[in-house]
Amino acid sequence: MPANDTKSCPLSQQELIDSSFMEARTKILDIAAFLDRLDRSVSTDGADDFRIVAMRRAMEELNSSVPGRIERVLLTFSDQNTDLLDELDRKAAYGASIR
């Protein structure tokens, strides 16, 4: 089922910006502050953490001009290998794929 990405939102771009810009701005500032916080950490043991690596790849999508950014960001964080695991390794998810 193809997504309807042509004029499917009833608000104008200006209305969307007026209503949602501040919320989106806050989220970007939080990401910037998080990255600065990592840099200020007492130890540098997380620079290559798979979650941060995935996050940096995901952020590249934000500058794309091609619709479907949300799907591509979600897939960046996803394990796309559908082979079954032989046995349970852990219960919880990390938010990004480790394999």
Add this chain to the structure above:
Amino acid sequence: MEYIDLHAHMISRTTDDYQKMALTGCLAVTEPAFWAGYDRRSADVFADYFDHITDFEPKRAAEYGIQHYAWLCLNPKEGEDRELTKQVLQIIPEFLDRPNVLGIGEIGLNRVTRNELATFRDHVELALEHNQLIHIHTPHLEDKYKGTKVIVETLAADGRIDPSRVMVDHAEEHTMPIILDAGFWTGVTLYPVTKTTPGRAVDMFERYGTERICVASACDWGPSEPVAIPHFVLEMRRRGHDEEEIRKIVLQNPATFLGQSPKFRLGHLAKPAALAAD
């Protein structure tokens, strides 16, 4: 606006939450069996749990005029234990005739292991054997994409499955087309962090339409919001969507899916079939 929350783990919520839901228009909730935050050690514990969500919770909900329904299973997070699964599957039929039980759920996958899939298949067999509706949990976060694909491909390969009697829940943008293309119902979960915000949920309805899609709070013992659906309604109104369209999503769609069980009734409203014909 009146609504149905198709996924709410009320055992882990306070009575105040029932009151808030009632005050915001909630007519009915359905409570899938879920993971308690720890692995249960025997089928007896599951029997107590099933008794709780088929006896105590309906009474607690009724105090606020809310209809309470339940789904029964051993949750995917415990599905690795095949011996416990066998024991729990043996006791589930004892509860299927209870007046608020709508079907088997929320079954599915967690980390997508061989044992989890075997446990999932066993539950599907039980549902088919007893002609029950099926409610499916798709995995969390990075496991959602692969888990959804495995679930949909497994069911699609079984000619006995009627997709219109199956809800594949917790869809996000990268899994919704996989589910809808196979003919299943799907649900969008309104979580503050780990699933979907009201804004993204509205985006999905704008992009994929309103057929065979529901929204739910999936409120439980983690970060979640029992009155998440009213927040979704507010976001729909902010975007300029009309009341009829919103009502279809939050009331008529879940009533149509759930109404396939003869046990589902909507209190003072018309029968679900009449709602579906609106």
